[in-house]
Amino acid sequence: MGASRDDDGDRVVRVLIAVKDLTAAKSRLAAEFSAPDRTRLVLAMLSDTVAAADAVSVVDSVTVVTPDPLVAETARRIGALVFDEPVRDPALQPDQRLNHAFAAAAHVLRHGDAGVDVGVDVGGGETVAARRVDIIALQADLPAMRSAELAQAYAGSRRGGRSLVVDHHGTGTAALILKDSPDELAPLFGRDSARRHTVSGARELDGTWPGLRLDVDTADDVRRAHRLGVGPATAAVLHSLGWSDEASATTA
Numbered sequence: 704m705g706a707s708r709d710d711d712g713d714r715v716v717r718v719l720i721a722v723k724d725l726t727a728a729k730s731r732l733a734a735e736f737s738a739p740d741r742t743r744l745v746l747a748m749l750s751d752t753v754a755a756a757d758a759v760s761v762v763d764s765v766t767v768v769t770p771d772p773l774v775a776e777t778a779r780r781i782g783a784l785v786f787d788e789p790v791r792d793p794a795l796q797p798d799q800r801l802n803h804a805f806a807a808a809a810h811v812l813r814h815g816d817a818g819v820d821v822g823v824d825v826g827g828g829e830t831v832a833a834r835r836v837d838i839i840a841l842q843a844d845l846p847a848m849r850s851a852e853l854a855q856a857y858a859g860s861r862r863g864g865r866s867l868v869v870d871h872h873g874t875g876t877a878a879l880i881l882k883d884s885p886d887e888l889a890p891l892f893g894r895d896s897a898r899r900h901t902v903s904g905a906r907e908l909d910g911t912w913p914g915l916r917l918d919v920d921t922a923d924d925v926r927r928a929h930r931l932g933v934g935p936a937t938a939a940v941l942h943s944l945g946w947s948d949e950a951s952a953t954t955a
């Protein structure tokens with residue numbers, strides 16, 4: 704993490720990452736990875752994603768929203784902030800839970816809460832203060848993301864609204880960015896989220912960002928990320944599972 708303000712000297716950029724309960728995480732990897740290995744991989748990918756996001760000079764903080772104590776402990780250890788997932792309505796569908804968690808955490812990061820300092824001068828009113836806090840909602844499983852990719856995506860995102868980075872499949876959302884806007888994040892993650900974010904007004908960002916776009920859901924995605932070069936935590940887990948180190952690279 705470097706300087707905490709954008710070029711105009713008046714912006715705070717906060718990255719927000721959601722991680723669900725580890726017992727339910729990465730079910731699509733179950734055929735090729737045991738439950739303990741999936742847990743190690745999820746935590747390692749989270750660590751590499753947080754480290755790469757934290758190294759972006761305009762990023763002020765990285766917050767992980769999760770209901771899972773081990774995820775929370777890992778996040779704190781690597782320097783992220785933790786937002787406890789709010790108690791949820793059991794009737795919510797899984798994607799609604801994810802979006803509820805993102806929306807609640809984003810609201811607190813922008814508007815503050817009892818005891819939470821939003822970190823900006825609230826002179827001019829809460830809406831003006833919130834407008835100075837930009838949010839990058841980011842997938843947790845981007846082990847091949849380079850900091851420069853995220854920096855470019857943020858720099859290219861539009862002011863006054865939401866922008867998105869479509870994932871490598873072309874259907875999902877790797878990142879949703881809210882910049883210089885009085886509006887809320889309004890996350891619509893889940894199946895077909897790229898289309899839903901676009902239809903709801905978010906602008907698709909154009910850029911050659913293979914690592915940023917590569918969210919890992921399947922064993923093929925793990926192989927793709929490994930070929931592209933994963934961060935050190937993910938490389939260490941894959942190495943321990945017998946994967947060759949040849950393709951490993953840094954996330955600079």
Ligand SMILES: Nc1nc2c(ncn2[C@@H]2O[C@H](COP(=O)(O)OP(=O)(O)OP(=O)(O)O)[C@@H](O)[C@H]2O)c(=O)[nH]1
Pocket residue numbers: 721722723724727728729730731732768769770788797800801804842843844920
């Ligand atoms: N805090 C929080 N994060 C969630 C929730 N549901 C999903 N996520 C996270 O959002 C991202 C995408 O979620 P999914 O694709 O549903 O789950 P996954 O663990 O990546 O993969 P599968 O189990 O194979 O679907 C992952 O980082 C999840 O950990 C939730 O209810 N709360």
Ligand SMILES: C=C(OP(=O)(O)O)C(=O)O
Pocket residue numbers: 870874875876877891892893894895896897918920
């Ligand atoms: C939740 C999403 O991703 P995935 O299910 O691919 O992890 C999404 O792209 O909105």
